[in-house]
Amino acid sequence: MPSQSRAFLPITSLPPGIAGGDGTAWVQPFLHQHFVQVGAMAWQGLHRSGRGLVVCEVELPQGRPIHWATEPVPHRLAYWPRGEVTAQLVALGLDTVDHGLLQHALVTYEAGTELVALMLASAEPTIVQLRRMRITPAECHRQLQRRRSEFCGVGR
Template sequence: MRIRELSWQRQGDYWQPLFIRENFLAIAAVAYAGFLQHGRGMVTCDVELPTHAPVDWSRDLLDHQICFQPLPYALELLSQLEVDEETCITLSAALADYEPEQEIMLWLRGNGDVQVMQLKNLAIAPVEAYTQLRQRWDEFQIGVSFERRVP
C-alpha cells in the first residue's frame, strides 16, 4: 500500500505516517540519544500542521519540535491523555518493555490530536540512525533536546 503524497490536515486524516517517513532519521536518533543519556522514555513530536492547504510531503517543510522525554515525564504525559485505565496501563507497560535499540515509543501531536505509538520492525534501528546522524552531523544540524516540556 502506498501512502498518499498529499494529505489534508483535518480531524481523522492520517498524516502521521507521512511525517514519520520524512523525519524518521531524526526521530530515531533522538530516541537512541535520549535512551543513552536518560534510559527509557518516549520521543515527543509537536507538529505545526496547516489547516487550509494540503501538504506536499516531498517538498514542504513543517515546523516541528522533536524532544526526548525520560520515563517519569513520559508517564506523566500519558496520564494526561483522556483514555481509559486499561489503555493507560497498556501504554505504560509498552514504555517499560520496549527495546530501545530496535524500537521507538513516539508521542505525535498535530493540531491538538495526539497519537502514541510503538514503532517496531524498523528498516533502520534507532542505534543505527544515531550512529549515522553523529557521523554526518553537519548535514543535519538538528537540535536534540532532553529537557522536560509541558504539553
C-alpha cells in the same frame, strides 16, 4: 500545544500502518520524512535518561494538503524519560491516555531496535510504537552524526 483534554487512540504498531481517523493521516508521512531525526532522538534519550517516549510536536498547515517531499513542516522533538511521562501528559492536558497501556509499552519495547513516540498536531494525538524498523535508532543516530559532520566540517 494548547492545554486541553484530548482523547487518545490506542497505541498503534507500525508498520503496517496507523489506525485512526482522518486526524492521524499526517503521522505516517511525517515519520517517513523525519525518521532519522526521530530515531536519533530515541537513541540519544535512551542513553541519557533510560527508557522513554519521543514526543513529536508538529505544526501542520491548516486547510490545505502538505507536499511532504518538498515542503518543510515545522516540528519540535523531545524525549520524556519513562518516569516523567505521566506528569508531562498531565501538564499538557493529555491525561486521558491509558497510562497502564502506555507504561506497559515503555517497559516492554525493545529499546535497541524499537521506539515509542507521541505524535502531537491534530485533534487526535497518537501514540505509535515503531517495530521491525529497517534502520535502528542507533543507526539513525550514527547517520545524523555523519550528516552533521558533512555540513559542519566536524571531525575533519
